[in-house]
Amino acid sequence: MVTKTAPFVVADIGGTNARFGLVVGKDGDRYEIVAQERFPSGDFADMQALVAHYLALVAGHAPKHVCLAVAGPVGGDQVHLTNLGWHFSISELKESLGLEQLEVINDFVAYANSIPLLPAEAVVQVRSGQAVETAPIAVLGPGTGLGVACLVPSGKGWNAIGCEGGHIALGAATERQRQVLNVLAQQLDFVSAEKVLSGSGLPNLYRAVATLRGETPRDLSAADISELALDGEPTCFETLSLFCEWLGGVASDIALAQGARGGLYLGGGILPRFLEFFLKSDFVKGFTQKGVMTGYLSEIPVFLAIETHSALTGAAAWLDSHKV
Structure with missing residues (x-):
């Protein structure tokens, strides 16, 4: 089964590594996540450079929906990543990347959200x-x-x-x-x-x-x-x-x-x-x-x-x- 917005991009961005994947479908409670990549977070100047790099790798799928799980508190439009010192605006990042939807959530909210789905x-x-x-x-x-x-x-x-x-x-x-x-x-x-x-x-x-x-x-x-x-x-x-x-x-x-x-x-x-x-x-x-x-x-x-x-x-x- 393909989700309504598939393919879409998901990411887990921590203080050390950033993991990305492309969601192309769903079978029951299991999401099919392909094109998984991991990058050292510190190799990038900011969030825009990091996300843009992955989007370029999967450009052939033309994803327009992205969910970023980030290591830091999330509330409102402004986000600060505690262990990276990055600061960005969700609305500005969405516009600069040409996305239809950009969701930014706390990384442990994402992790907790996965618990009921784990095999x-x-x-x-x-x-x-x-x-x-x-x-x-x-x-x-x-x-x-x-x-x-x-x-x-x-x-x-x-x-x-x-x-x-x-x-x-x-x-x-x-x-x-x-x-x-x-x-x-x-x-x-x-x-x-x-x-x-x-x-x-x-x-x-x-x-x-x-x-x-x-x-x-x-x-x-x-x-x-x-x-x-x-x-x-x-x-x-x-x-x-x-x-x-x-x-x-x-x-x-x-x-x-x-x-x-x-x-x-x-x-x-x-x-x-x-x-x-x-x-x-x-x-x-x-x-x-x-x-x-x-x-x-x-x-x-x-x-x-x-x-x-x-x-x-x-x-x-x-x-x-x-x-x-």
Whole structure:
């Protein structure tokens, strides 16, 4: 089946990479997304240059409808991408690209929108539980930043609601976390969850852990830290272990704030890279140990989505339901 506006373009534009695809049809709940491309976001001067580059690649299909899922808050005509420093007007971008329709949504709204459409093989169960079908589902994912969204049930399915929950203040639940947080507070102007529990934040966490261990921190990227942790390097191993445990605590904070007894879905580009390590980590311990709310959290199931183009699927579903 071909959607009304097909073919149309969807994109997931993060602080590190931009993924594009061309939607040419739909079979049940599955969108057929072809001509998928990934570009380093920083290779382009601005949003117009990036989108125009992909449109030129698929010019033979003459797409006039585009949905961009971007890493940043979206509201009104003006959009600012938090981790890229880009600023653009939706109406001006639409006109300059010669489009009939341009939808811009938060990337985690797109990701959340894809959750009900994911096939079973695209999801790994992290923790079993008993989901309440009428309750919201929390969506959380560390990528370049830390994305947060919520799925709220409605009579027609689910409504995806975005927020900036990744920027909440990071709290400590254990003595080691308190020690690390004290060091981070000396190094950063404000210690948000994203400043620690993300690709851009993992080096901050490493430097604090190294400092506490009496070591001189090395200049390591998030990928370096993860790779060294998997090889058993002690400081990086502790860093990545603490990352997983702390992520569990923040995930339970989000679940409590959203009343997400329908479940928690994890996504983002980081966790699938060290899936086995993550599944053996103290994430579940961090998630469930919540004082008087431990019982409340005890039945909330947790899943990890490992499909790399989930946000493209979510953006396709969004545009398909917002045709003009």
